[in-house]
Amino acid sequence: MxxxxxxxxxxxxxxxxxxxxxxxxxxxxxxxxxxxxxxxxxxxxxxxxxxxxxxxxxxxxxxxxxxxxxxxxxxxxxxxxxFPGPWATLVHPRAFVDDTAELGQGTIVMPGAVVNANARIGEHAIINSNATVEHDCRVGNAAHVSCNACLTGGVSVGDQSLIGAGAVILPGVTVGREARVAAGAVLTRAAPDNATMCGVPARQMTSNRN
Missing domain, CATH: 3.40.50.20 (Rossmann fold)
Incomplete structure (x- = not known):
């Protein structure tokens, strides 16, 4: 080459x-x-x-x-x-991405991360070190799943949303667009667009945008 x-x-x-x-x-x-x-x-x-x-x-x-x-x-x-691209997609050799998962262009999967069966990751997303994206999850464009965060099965994360370090999203829960789930939070119910969710269990604290 x-x-x-x-x-x-x-x-x-x-x-x-x-x-x-x-x-x-x-x-x-x-x-x-x-x-x-x-x-x-x-x-x-x-x-x-x-x-x-x-x-x-x-x-x-x-x-x-x-x-x-x-x-x-x-x-x-x-x-x-x-910028028009083209865009590279990077997967650290010590990450695991299942053969049935899909990664959008411009996305990076960092060391220790897991992207499991039938997960779909959008474009320009970050799956950070030791993050887990379980089976059938959807992660939107330009979203960020931070270090040690866990998306359990069937979770959906909207475009440009941030899942903080060590946060846990319970099965089937939806996170809206441009939302934030704080570090260490446990999200048990849907997070609206632009919401900031904090605590255990996570509650809506504020809005990122009017």
Missing amino acids: SAQHNSLYILGAGGHARVAIQTARLMGLHVAGLFDDNCSLEDQFVIGAPVMGPLGRLGEVMPLPCLIAIGDNERRAELARR
Whole structure:
């Protein structure tokens, strides 16, 4: 395989990008460069990968698949609309993704994560380290299932929603669009769009948007 066909760019140069870089390398991919709007990072290196400049410079370089390595769901979705791709999908070698599961383009599955039978993960989603997405779950576009969170069977998570670290969503429960389930919460009933759910059992605390 040529170097070009075995390479990708990463959008973002923060902590999430570091995990993406290492995941790509373990998959045998070459990270050709990073793009980030933090001007202080230009011409620097992030664990050996060069920062090539702001995001707007992406159009000036040889086209390669890209991954948006930015934890903020809204920002990730905005960049997915702004740039045409193509988008890379990364699965850490120490993650498990069942053969019957589906991953959308631009999604990353991190070390220790499990995506089980018949699960469907949307585009530009993050399945973070040691997260569990059980059988028949649905995770929307640009959603984030944080470290050690557990979606039990048949859970549905809407676009751009955040499931906090260590949160548990009980079987068949639906999380709306752009909702947040706080770290450590146990969600036993549906979470509306834009809601923030906290506690055990989780209750709606506030709204992210009017």
